[in-house]
Amino acid sequence: MDMDTLLSYEWSIMAPEFTILLVATALSLIDLFVSKNVDRKLFGWFGIAGIAIALIFSFSQIGHEPAMILANTYRLDAFSLSFKILLLTGSLLVLLMGVSFEARGELTYRGEFYYLLLTGLLGAMMMASSADLITLFVGLELLTISSYILAGTRKKSRYSNEAAMKYVINGGISTAFTLFGMSYIYGLTGSTNLADISREISNITPANVQVLLSIAFILTFVGLAFKISTVPFQMWAPDVYQGAPTPVTAFLSVVSKTAGFIIIIRVLISIFPFTQGFEENTSLLHSLMIFLSVLAGMTMIVGNTIALKQRNIKRLFAYSSIAHAGYLLVPFVAFSELMFESMWFYLVAYLLMNIGAFAIIQVMTEHSDSEDVSIFAGLYYRRPWIAIMMTVFLLSLAGIPGTAGFIGKLNIFIGALFSDPSRYILAVVMIGTTVISYFYYFGIMAQMFMRPAGSAAQVRLPVGVTITMVFCAAGTITLGLFPGLVLEFFQTQFNFAEMFY
């Protein structure tokens, strides 16, 4: 590669990534040279500004023709852009939370927290844009390794250390699975480039190759299931979510999970729809969907039923987030033309309601010594506004009409019912488990409205958390009442046919 080709690339399409890279690098250097007495919270605001600029770049790229640079390994298309906007918005809100995170002095290395979050975000963005297994994997690892450290940033907390350790071990296993699966794909097609793979793979016909490809599919999916915490790779989530600092938990449950869905869609949809399936005139993806549908159903059941037994609010939300990953798999399994729309909208709704809820959990756990759900007791009579906003988030998570969560579920549900073939069993499981989820979500609401106030401790609201909460609550309700606002934007601005090569 000489200088000319390097300069001839349209680098501007990577502007958001460069912005994040620049800010992360600058912060890590400044952190080294600046005196310990300087308040590291400034870093947070710096990072927030960086993400905001990256967001502006991303929005300005809407409508851009699909383009590839770096020898066809990096791709800008509707898929990458629409999901990148989600990643950026999610990280922005998490950073806003993080700036207000006190953790009673346990967060001694605050600077690290900010720039590791940014490198994690950079990895996620790379995953969204990659068109090559190698860059995908690098992005995945960048995100994952940053997350390992983030989970352990409360260095003096035993739980935080335990969480980081468990996360590393499980992450290692999952990476092995993923790589193993990818190696099969490479072995069968001789390329790591997704465009080449999708072209090559349709030419492979021998029947025994299908079995190898199926194994590759399963291995890759199970490995990546770690990132989205679905069955059989969901068990790390409660321990890690509980131990990690709350903003990191929010990051893992929203940004990292979104990235996981991105890579799953990108890899599986680039490769498997073009392969002959087990039956005539079906694709391999189609033939293997039954496995995913069983996993999706199990994820919904496991997440929602075990959540019933939880008293620790962060563990409860870990199971809730497992359940939501199950819902999110449904449109993928249904694989109708509504798939992207449903998944994207649900991720938007999930981002708003989950980060909002974690913002409140952060405030509440900081002001009491426990993480038991009883810390919410009588909240309505102490701080009515916080209680009302938490109610909005819980209602949305439960999928009650009037909130974004309901529209998201409705979208998924209709997609599953009207897809071909109809995934009605999955739709039924989804409804059934949603009903189960009412019990634990409403349990928290019962604490807030129907229990006498437990502690008289004053709840102080730092500015960052307040912005996050209000933004998320407003978004949750607006999207619940006027879903057309976002859906129409999505339908007119993003053309997902661009995704295929």
Added chain:
Amino acid sequence: MLENAWLIPLFPLLSFLLLIFLGNQWREKSSFVGIGFTGISFVLSVIVLFVQMTNGSGGAEAAWLTIGSIEFRVGVVVNPLNALMLVIVSLVSFLVHIYSKSYMHDDARITTFYSYLGLFTFAMLALVISPNLLQLYIFWELVGVGSFLLIGFYFYKEEAKAAAKKAFIMTRIGDIGLLIGMILLFWQVGSLEFNEIFTAVRDGEVAEGLLTLIAILIFIGAVGKSGQFPLHTWLPDAMEGPTPVSALIHAATMVAAGVYLVATLFPVFESSPAAMTVVAVTGGFTAIFAATIGLVQKDIKRVLAYSTVSQLGYMMMALGAAGYVAGVFHLMTHAFFKALLFLAAGSVIHAVHTQNIEKMGGLWKKMRITGPVFLIGTLAISGVPLFSGFFSKDEILLATWYDGRYGLFTLGLIAAFFTAFYMFRLFFMVFTGDSRSTVTEVQESPRSMTYPMITLAVLAIFSGYINTPWFGTFLGDWLIGDSEFLPFEHHEGPVWIMLAASLIAFAGIGLAYLIYYKKSLQRDFLTSHMPNTYTLVFNKYFIDEFYQYTIEYGARAVSYLGSFIEKYIVEVIVAAVTGVVKSVGSLGSRLQSGQVQTYGAVAFVGLAILVFLVVWTGGYL
């Protein structure tokens, strides 16, 4: 005007929002906000009713959400049924708002109370003007939330907490039926707009078997909401809520939503004879079943609760027997006289601080307004001629007679007898005889409580005259009026049915009079089954023994059967479902040992199973 009908639910919503966000310190002043806003809603509802009558039906709709090729719409629709419901709901809500001002006077959380009332009224009004099933379902759930909050209003009482939870779960069971029915309907028709559903059903686009299934599933939703057998058990428990709430939600409006749902979807039900039979039989059975339980209750509100269940059963029976007008007519008259009875009961409770009717008595002289209005309500519900309940009950009996459901017709007559009996038992025990109250200074309630009762009493007398065989069937003509989906029908009934109904009402009243007023029998007779009761009973009037051997034991048997079914069948099913869910949960959390090896092993085993299955099933194709 009709396209602006959405303004009607908006005012109670405003009241709710104002009170919940700003009203923390307003205390008693918050009642004025609630009263004012619901008052506006009531006035608007009346205007809408008149506009509908003069200009015909109307409404407005707009696209809300487009998913693929499917469009969901939001809007309002005003037809005769909706307009009537609007007036009933906003009027009763308005009166209950006024009444609560004094009733809840001493409660520290009066603002919260009024905000919940606003939320409920908003949801209920929005429910009745929904032009499609989805919108209806949304508000249907919201109404349930309002009910849940209000039943559990005294959350520091364990019973109230349990009752709220029970109401929530029981109605949820019904709602799942409704939801599945709705989804099936949507699957078949491709739309949830009422008009499109009716057109599709009329054109035979839905197979008959499936249509029956859909109708029955939707009816299950109505069963839950309207407290029909076997999902009725939450309604008596819901009496743990404040009494004005019982009047508004658990007598006049929300529990009638199930009846309203069946009435709104009447064309769907009508296309399936099997579903109609299910509706009629469930309704008829509930009517008599609940009436027998009402015979032996001691709590004033529980008697009224069982009577509500029974009357709702009546309405369902009417609808199932193709008596659309009869069902809706009874819904209306019942809303007035039952709200009246509950408010009067509240007034009594307010005065004597107990709900046990054995600790009341002799209140007629002390409560110069509550007594007469309670009597009016009792006469109306008993079906005494010239009161509203008489006309609507007569219409229901006629409908069952003409539909050829003679068994149900007989059940209806017997239930009417029971109703007259237990209602007058209640009346005599509360208002006549000697005072058994521990409160010596019994005072009549303040005006803000009596005026709403007087208003309702006037309606309980006169509201029946809009649909009589003597002065014309104005209501029926208007309800069926301009609809293309409802069949026009009116029955000129044989006079003997009316006579029989009147006689039966008087027989019930007479029996109650003999037992509880003339006291030819000891009061605790009904409730004791000691052997010495027999000697007491012996040598008494023949009618007593007749009662003892037939009605008392019969009623006991039925109510034991009822509580048996409740305890061992309904609750076992509920327990089984929750048990399975819980055991899956605890199994999962036991696996979650905290051992990282386990987690890795689970992932690995999961992977191995998947790969094995792929190879096993796919490899040799």
